[in-house]
Amino acid sequence: MVTIRAVPEGVATAPPSSSAAIPVPGLSPEVLSRRAATVFKRLQPTSPDGLEKSESKRQKLSHGTGPAARDSEDRPAHNAAEDDVYRREMMSELQVRIAQHGIRQETHGSGTDRRILELLQRSTPPNTDPRAGSVEAHFLTGEEALSMVESGSPQLPIITSKQQPFRWNRRMRPIEELFRRMEDLDREVAVQVPTRSHSDESFESRELAVIRERFLADQPTQEPWNILDLRSPIPAAILPGFLTGENCQLLPRLRDAVLQGKRAERGMGSREQWNEWRDVLEWVLLSEGGHNTAPHTDSHGLATWISVQEGLFGFGWMSTPTDEERARWNAKPLEFVDARWRYVVLEPGQTVFFNSGTIHFVFRLCGKQTLALGGHILQWSGIERWLSVVSAQMSNPDMTNEEMEWSAPKYVRLVADLVEQRLRNGRFEEMGGRATVERLVALLKVWDPDPEIPLPSPASA
Ligand SMILES: O=C(O)CCC(=O)C(=O)O
Ligand SMILES: [Fe+2]
Numbered sequence: 001m002v003t004i005r006a007v008p009e010g011v012a013t014a015p016p017s018s019s020a021a022i023p024v025p026g027l028s029p030e031v032l033s034r035r036a037a038t039v040f041k042r043l044q045p046t047s048p049d050g051l052e053k054s055e056s057k058r059q060k061l062s063h064g065t066g067p068a069a070r071d072s073e074d075r076p077a078h079n080a081a082e083d084d085v086y087r088r089e090m091m092s093e094l095q096v097r098i099a100q101h102g103i104r105q106e107t108h109g110s111g112t113d114r115r116i117l118e119l120l121q122r123s124t125p126p127n128t129d130p131r132a133g134s135v136e137a138h139f140l141t142g143e144e145a146l147s148m149v150e151s152g153s154p155q156l157p158i159i160t161s162k163q164q165p166f167r168w169n170r171r172m173r174p175i176e177e178l179f180r181r182m183e184d185l186d187r188e189v190a191v192q193v194p195t196r197s198h199s200d201e202s203f204e205s206r207e208l209a210v211i212r213e214r215f216l217a218d219q220p221t222q223e224p225w226n227i228l229d230l231r232s233p234i235p236a237a238i239l240p241g242f243l244t245g246e247n248c249q250l251l252p253r254l255r256d257a258v259l260q261g262k263r264a265e266r267g268m269g270s271r272e273q274w275n276e277w278r279d280v281l282e283w284v285l286l287s288e289g290g291h292n293t294a295p296h297t298d299s300h301g302l303a304t305w306i307s308v309q310e311g312l313f314g315f316g317w318m319s320t321p322t323d324e325e326r327a328r329w330n331a332k333p334l335e336f337v338d339a340r341w342r343y344v345v346l347e348p349g350q351t352v353f354f355n356s357g358t359i360h361f362v363f364r365l366c367g368k369q370t371l372a373l374g375g376h377i378l379q380w381s382g383i384e385r386w387l388s389v390v391s392a393q394m395s396n397p398d399m400t401n402e403e404m405e406w407s408a409p410k411y412v413r414l415v416a417d418l419v420e421q422r423l424r425n426g427r428f429e430e431m432g433g434r435a436t437v438e439r440l441v442a443l444l445k446v447w448d449p450d451p452e453i454p455l456p457s458p459a460s461a
Contacts, residue, residue: 074142075139075140076159076350078125078126078137078159082345084125086365087123089365090116090314090363090365091117091120091121093290093365093366094113094117094120098110098113098114098117105197107195107196107198108192108198108202110198111198112194113292115294115295115334115361116294116361116363119295119316120316120343120363123316123342124341124342125342126319126342126344136156137158137159137344138154138157138158139160140160140242141160142160142162142241145160145163145242145353146241146245149248149379150246153355153382155320155355157315157317157358158242158352158353158354159344159351159352160242160350160351160353161349162349163241164238164241164307165238165239165241166235166238166373168309173310174309174310174371175371178233178286178371179208179212179216181234182233184208185208185209186208188206189206189229189230190203190204191203191204191205191206192226192227194291195222206225211227220366220367221290224287224288224289224291226285226291226293227285227286228283230284230286231283231284232279232282232373234373236282238282238375239282240351240353242353243305243353247379247380247381247430248377248378249377250379250382250383250415250418251281251302253418254411257414257417257418258411259274280376282374283373284372284373285306285371285373285374286371287369287370289364289365289366289367289369290366290367292361292362292363292364293361294334294361295316295318295329295333296359296361297360298356298376300390300393300408301357301378302376302377302386303353303354303355303356303358303377303379304354304377305354306346306352306372306373307351307372307374308348308370308372309348309373311348311364311368311370312345312368313346313347313362313364314343314344314346314363314365315343315344315345315360316341316342316343316361316362316363317342317354317359317361318341318360319339319340319342320340321359325339326359326392330392355379355382355385356382356385356386356389380419380422380430381431381432383440383444387412387443387447390408391447394408416445419431419441422437423438423441
């Protein structure tokens with residue numbers, strides 16, 4: 001993830017750039033990694049108290065705003081039985097849609113539907129009980145999550161609740177408030193439309209005013225729109241509390257190194273460059289029900305958090321893949337299924353965090369819009385893993401693009417500099433000791449294939 005694109009980002013009229021890690025049906029490579037590509041060349045309203053738990057009631061649960069989490073009562077519940085109801089409904093819906101689709105021309109959505117159905121047929125809820133075998137997802141309070149991500153790089157998804165400092169105004173739906181806060185609705189943004197032919201691009205450009213009208217009218221549709229590239233109009237205060245510790249703040253430090261170099265003043269780098277980085281650090285996912293996203297890894301080796309604001313958000317992942325499973329998936333990301341797939345259905349107020357390289361997919365029942373806030377992070381303790389994910393993404397032609405080839409080495413070199421700085425400042429104990437950090441620096445430096453590649457200057461980055 002890493003070069004900074006010269007494409008202006010402020011007005012999202014340009015078609016998405018191409019720098020996705022892998023091709024994903026229904027989520028074109030261009031769109032998939034546009035956020036990260038931009039710089040890498042690429043909350044949640046808390047749910048109302050007493051979440052109702054039957055599927056039908058759950059469907060009614062749309063949004064809410066409450067205080068940020070404070071104590072252990074904020075551990076999210078994992079309700080495997082309800083999630084299974086959602087999965088079954090999802091499978092029936094997909095079966096009908098696939099049958100209806102029949103022999104019509106292949107679209108972006110039809111490929112994704114078949115893939116998601118195949119995965120859901122194999123997916124089970126994660127085991128969360130250590131007495132029943134290996135735990136496959138962590139359902140944690142904010143405090144527990146904070147301590148886990150500050151002390152290491154968890155390989156399993158973490159699910160928390162009430163971790164978002166930002167509060168919606170309770171007088172309207174978050175989706176309505178989102179558009180209110182955008183102010184200028186004449187701008188355009190790329191919208192993914194699953195009924196577009198597979199031979200065409202998966203997105204088309206639409207005015208924000210049109211998108212707003214469509215979402216507020218909330219009519220049933222066979223053509224669910226998905227907007228992945230929406231610049232967040234809400235204050236830069238959406239990072240879930242448990243991700244605000246120092247170990248999770250490597251990406252903003254990398255941004256500073258890119259945009260400011262050796263200067264520490266404000267104002268280095270252009271406003272647009274800072275905005276581009278902000279678009280990687282935090283973003284908005286707005287979708288009509290029925291829009292799904294096939295399995296992929298987020299580009300440039302970035303770790304990701306997603307906080308659901310409205311609607312129910314089905315999130316699936318390949319659980320603890322072996323090296324062999326990962327290699328087989330890397331080789332055939334559009335086909336490989338023979339692994340342990342797990343899923344959860346997230347509610348407003350819940351956040352999922354998953355680390356670099358997690359192979360994940362998203363599913364949504366028809367008829368219910370979803371809004372989520374999300375962002376990317378990198379952990380200081382996750383540098384080695386990041387390096388291996390970026391290497392895999394670069395070595396696989398399906399996962400590589402020019403932008404990554406050009407930029408990843410530069411960013412790896414900047415990370416090496418940052419780690420060396422920690423060594424100079426005597427900050428090695430927190431990263432596993434001097435020997436470990438020295439080995440890491442050596443690894444980062446060896447990896448860099450061409451230390452002579454010039455770093456992006458503030459002017460060109
Ligand atoms: O919301 C979606 O459909 C996809 C979310 C996701 O995984 C991504 O944007 O990378
Ligand atoms: Fe993703």
